[in-house]
Amino acid sequence: MYKHRFVTIIAFITFAFIFLPLILIIVTSFNSADTISLPLDGFSLQWFGKVFKSRSLVQSFKNSLALALVASFIGIFLGLLSSIALVKKPGKVSNALLSIFLSPSLIPGIVIGYVLFHFLVVKLQIPLLFALVLGHLLVVMPYCVRIICASLKDIDESLEEAARTLGCPPVKAFFLVVLPNLRPAILSSFMLSFINSFNNIPVSMYLKGPGMNTLPYAMMNHIEYNYDPTVSALSVMLMGMTLVFMFIMEKSMNSQSLKNETVRSE
Amino acid sequence: MKTTRYFFAVGPYLLLSIACLLLPLVFTILPSFFIPSFSLTYYTDFFQDSFSRGIFFRSLRLSLITTLICIFIGLPTSYYISLRPQRRRQIIVSLIMFPLLTDAVVRGFAWISILGKNGMINQFLMNLGIIEDPLKLLYTDFAIVVGSVYLFLPVMISTLTSVMEGIGDDVVEAAYSLGASPRVTFFKVIVPLSFSGLLVAGVLVFSGTISAYTTPTLLGGNQNMMLASLLYQQSNTLSNWTTSAVIAFIMILVSLGVMKLLNYLASRIDKRGVDHV
Amino acid sequence: MSFGELRDIGVSYDKKNLILEDLNLDIHKGELLSLLGPSGCGKTTTLRVLAGLIETVKGTFTLDGQDMTHVPVHKRDFGMVFQSYALFPHLSVFENIAFGLKLRKVEVPSVTKQVQKIVDICGIKGLEKRFPKQLSGGQRQRVALARALVIEPKLLLLDEPLSNLDAQLRVQMRTSIKRIQQELGISTVFVTHDQEECFSISDRVAIMQKGKIEQCDNPETIYSNPACEMIARFVGFKNFFSLDQKDLLGITLPAKIQQAKLVCIRPEDIGFSPSGTLRGTIEVRTYLGNSYQYEVNTPAGMLTVSSNKTPACEVGESVSMAFPADALVFLER
Numbered sequence: 001m002y003k004h005r006f007v008t009i010i011a012f013i014t015f016a017f018i019f020l021p022l023i024l025i026i027v028t029s030f031n032s033a034d035t036i037s038l039p040l041d042g043f044s045l046q047w048f049g050k051v052f053k054s055r056s057l058v059q060s061f062k063n064s065l066a067l068a069l070v071a072s073f074i075g076i077f078l079g080l081l082s083s084i085a086l087v088k089k090p091g092k093v094s095n096a097l098l099s100i101f102l103s104p105s106l107i108p109g110i111v112i113g114y115v116l117f118h119f120l121v122v123k124l125q126i127p128l129l130f131a132l133v134l135g136h137l138l139v140v141m142p143y144c145v146r147i148i149c150a151s152l153k154d155i156d157e158s159l160e161e162a163a164r165t166l167g168c169p170p171v172k173a174f175f176l177v178v179l180p181n182l183r184p185a186i187l188s189s190f191m192l193s194f195i196n197s198f199n200n201i202p203v204s205m206y207l208k209g210p211g212m213n214t215l216p217y218a219m220m221n222h223i224e225y226n227y228d229p230t231v232s233a234l235s236v237m238l239m240g241m242t243l244v245f246m247f248i249m250e251k252s253m254n255s256q257s258l259k260n261e262t263v264r265s266e
Numbered sequence: 267m268k269t270t271r272y273f274f275a276v277g278p279y280l281l282l283s284i285a286c287l288l289l290p291l292v293f294t295i296l297p298s299f300f301i302p303s304f305s306l307t308y309y310t311d312f313f314q315d316s317f318s319r320g321i322f323f324r325s326l327r328l329s330l331i332t333t334l335i336c337i338f339i340g341l342p343t344s345y346y347i348s349l350r351p352q353r354r355r356q357i358i359v360s361l362i363m364f365p366l367l368t369d370a371v372v373r374g375f376a377w378i379s380i381l382g383k384n385g386m387i388n389q390f391l392m393n394l395g396i397i398e399d400p401l402k403l404l405y406t407d408f409a410i411v412v413g414s415v416y417l418f419l420p421v422m423i424s425t426l427t428s429v430m431e432g433i434g435d436d437v438v439e440a441a442y443s444l445g446a447s448p449r450v451t452f453f454k455v456i457v458p459l460s461f462s463g464l465l466v467a468g469v470l471v472f473s474g475t476i477s478a479y480t481t482p483t484l485l486g487g488n489q490n491m492m493l494a495s496l497l498y499q500q501s502n503t504l505s506n507w508t509t510s511a512v513i514a515f516i517m518i519l520v521s522l523g524v525m526k527l528l529n530y531l532a533s534r535i536d537k538r539g540v541d542h543v
Numbered sequence: 544m545s546f547g548e549l550r551d552i553g554v555s556y557d558k559k560n561l562i563l564e565d566l567n568l569d570i571h572k573g574e575l576l577s578l579l580g581p582s583g584c585g586k587t588t589t590l591r592v593l594a595g596l597i598e599t600v601k602g603t604f605t606l607d608g609q610d611m612t613h614v615p616v617h618k619r620d621f622g623m624v625f626q627s628y629a630l631f632p633h634l635s636v637f638e639n640i641a642f643g644l645k646l647r648k649v650e651v652p653s654v655t656k657q658v659q660k661i662v663d664i665c666g667i668k669g670l671e672k673r674f675p676k677q678l679s680g681g682q683r684q685r686v687a688l689a690r691a692l693v694i695e696p697k698l699l700l701l702d703e704p705l706s707n708l709d710a711q712l713r714v715q716m717r718t719s720i721k722r723i724q725q726e727l728g729i730s731t732v733f734v735t736h737d738q739e740e741c742f743s744i745s746d747r748v749a750i751m752q753k754g755k756i757e758q759c760d761n762p763e764t765i766y767s768n769p770a771c772e773m774i775a776r777f778v779g780f781k782n783f784f785s786l787d788q789k790d791l792l793g794i795t796l797p798a799k800i801q802q803a804k805l806v807c808i809r810p811e812d813i814g815f816s817p818s819g820t821l822r823g824t825i826e827v828r829t830y831l832g833n834s835y836q837y838e839v840n841t842p843a844g845m846l847t848v849s850s851n852k853t854p855a856c857e858v859g860e861s862v863s864m865a866f867p868a869d870a871l872v873f874l875e876r
């Protein structure tokens with residue numbers, strides 16, 4: 001095999017570019033100095049403590065967590081329902097519906113946030129919290145529908161028929177045979193939904209009410225006013241969460257399908 | 267499946283799509299075409315105003331630059347990854363995907379710490395005595411591009427890597443056996459064969475960059491706005507509904523337009539590829 | 544009255560075109576009945592009608608005197624083996640086989656015993672803890688069979704069960720299936736498009752074409768008395784004549800034949816003899832190992848004749864041929 005010196009050099013520069021900033025954050029979060037700087041002063045966990053002392057960060061973390069969980073659970077339940085319908089009854093109508101359900105991932109997030117705000121909140125005067133949940137449902141919908149639909153199409157139709165010939169009524173056949181085989185798809189759409197909802201800024205930004213701030217937006221505010229390693233520490237914790245998610249996903253599915261999902265929480 | 271059951275099952279999401287996407291879009295954007303009869307005045311106004319026109323073209327320019335940089339860095343990196351043994355390749359790709367799953371604020375924050383006035387780069391250069399006053403790196407177009415490349419490079423790399431994995435060793439070996447150097451092989455064989463993947467990933471990067479809010483806001487500041495920050499400013503701070511609608515529609519048009527165009531090109535190229543094989 | 548009866552069955556997938564049209568089929572108790580026909584002729588559809596997996600637009604299906612037409616699949620108690628095997632990927636071999644028993648609320652010890660028994664019969668002992676992914680094609684096939692058999696089905700339905708196996712395994716498996724079927728005395732409908740496979744193991748064969756059963760009989764009868772030209776060609780008849788040519792051939796219509804359109808004969812049944820009734824010239828000779836096959840140009844058209852007469856005839860030689868009356872088959876279609 002030939003050696004590609006040029007390719008290798010660029011690749012290593014790229015890896016450095018991708019990982020150094022994250023490593024920098026991790027390192028400085030354990031630094032005792034109160035600015036983000038190198039060389040390191042000394043080891044300290046004070047910034048992690050600061051995170052828990054900041055009421056706005058803790059509260060918004062709880063909000064984001066609750067929101068992401070609610071959106072993901074409802075999203076997956078509805079995603080399952082519609083995917084079953086779309087796959088069981090293929091045709092023009094189903095194809096059209098599928099593209100409608102996937103469309104929120106094609107429209108810029110900030111536009112979605114704005115039109116939701118304008119229509120639901122300004123025009124219809126729907127309570128903010130309700131609008132926020134609806135907005136996040138819209139954010140997770142494409143992930144739930146796409147992944148579950150694809151997996152459902154992959155499952156051999158005769159599996160369900162086999163169960164029925166063995167004496168299983170139709171609904172029970174779905175629960176005994178189809179659902180267990182959908183588990184990886186459900187798990188990965190849960191992860192992607194959760195991450196996208198949790199990290200979402202544009203929709204939350206418009207629809208957050210007083211006292212209902214979400215974590216990413218609270219972090220943005222925090223950075224504006226106090227620039228210290230507290231955010232580094234928080235970032236490290238969030239990275240830990242992402243890592244756990246990635247690990248679970250990696251275990252439950254092939255990374256191929258993960259790779260094909262683009263995360264657009266921006 | 268019975269029709270009633272079918273609509274019961276797709277109903278919730280259909281309702282959500284109509285009530286929270288279609289109606290809001292129509293309700294918000296339609297008025298921007300009527301004053302009170304049909305007119306494009308708001309749009310011509312938008313482009314006649316040098317401030318908003320500037321932001322529009324900056325957004326296009328920065329998104330294009332970001333996409334090109336992602337391509338130039340992404341191509342060799344993906345090729346490098348695709349040449350690794352399977353297990354190592356999977357690990358590298360997972361690692362590369364990691365930033366993508368990390369909060370955009372975290373990623374933006376990292377670059378603030380690097381590019382800021384007291385950031386790593388300035389500290390480093392000043393400690394070495396190369397410069398005396400800190401360089402203005404943050405809150406520039408440069409910072410936006412760096413942040414956007416950082417944001418979307420993983421998308422480019424993972425797409426290209428899976429395309430390049432699909433290029434058989436036999437093709438590469440055939441090129442070598444015909445006397446092609448590694449460089450010629452890369453540019454004449456690998457790059458052309460990855461072209462459709464390049465377009466697909468290019469669309470993702472371009473439309474992602476042009477619709478991003480967090481990164482340009484954190485790294486560009488108020489002076490270097492992009493369309494998304496302009497939209498937020500117009501709608502939230504100034505409650506300027508028509509201008510907001512105009513921006514929203516332009517953003518949809520640009521990102522969907524680019525997507526359609528490049529996807530069309532990609533499918534054309536894919537077909538050509540199949541015909542030749 | 545037969546054990547199972549399909550009467551005037553009509554099936555349509557799109558409410559316009561009938562895939563099955565007035566299909567009639569009898570299934571005898573304890574027999575292995577094959578459905579044979581080219582791909583797309585409606586074999587799977589017929590099997591799915593029996594299983595209850597598709598609605599019919601007309602007709603009835605009775606089994607053992609009971610009307611099954613509208614009984615839902617899960618209440619039919621039939622065993623079915625799918626072409627793709629349809630093993631449940633998330634369940635082990637044991638759990639796959641026990642699936643039907645558990646639904647019937649069989650006690651756990653009894654489940655284990657019954658699974659053990661069927662595992663023995665199907666020759667998959669020792670694989671119980673594996674998952675479908677860890678099995679070879681032949682093993683999957685046996686598990687699918689065991690899963691269908693363990694519920695002691697009234698009817699066993701097999702849809703091209705051997706088509707995904709390689710040639711050697713196919714022969715081995717078909718013998719196994721036949722042995723198990725005989726051992727359990729289970730009425731079986733076996734779908735295939737492979738003629739040899741079908742004739743070798745079936746008690747009776749139903750030959751299908753374009754959604755209709757052309758002939759349903761035991762293999763020997765079909766072999767010697769095909770019902771139509773399609774089947775005749777299928778089972779090795781090569782020489783076909785219209786009845787106008789009967790004087791040319793020097794044959795007479797037996798009294799019991801009322802009406803016929805065609806007459807046919809196998810290559811090996813035509814004899815070369817000086818007292819033959821039709822003369823012709825040999826144009827091509829091919830060697831088949833134990834005999835020669837000749838293409839003979841005659842006033843009645845080109846004939847295919849095989850003969851082990853020695854010395855062999857030469858190309859260009861003029862021969863006369865005889866058509867033994869008992870080897871002639873008259874066809875109405």
Ligand SMILES: Nc1ncnc2c1ncn2[C@@H]1O[C@H](COP(=O)(O)OP(=O)(O)O)[C@@H](O)[C@H]1O
Pocket residue numbers: 556557562580581582583584585586587588589
């Ligand atoms: N689900 C379906 N929808 C529409 N047409 C079908 C469907 N399944 C089978 N067909 C049609 O019915 C005919 C018979 O199919 P099938 O019973 O599967 O044939 P076989 O099993 O003999 O190959 C074929 O022409 C096929 O195209």
Ligand SMILES: [Mg+2]
Pocket residue numbers: 586587703
């Ligand atoms: Mg078939």
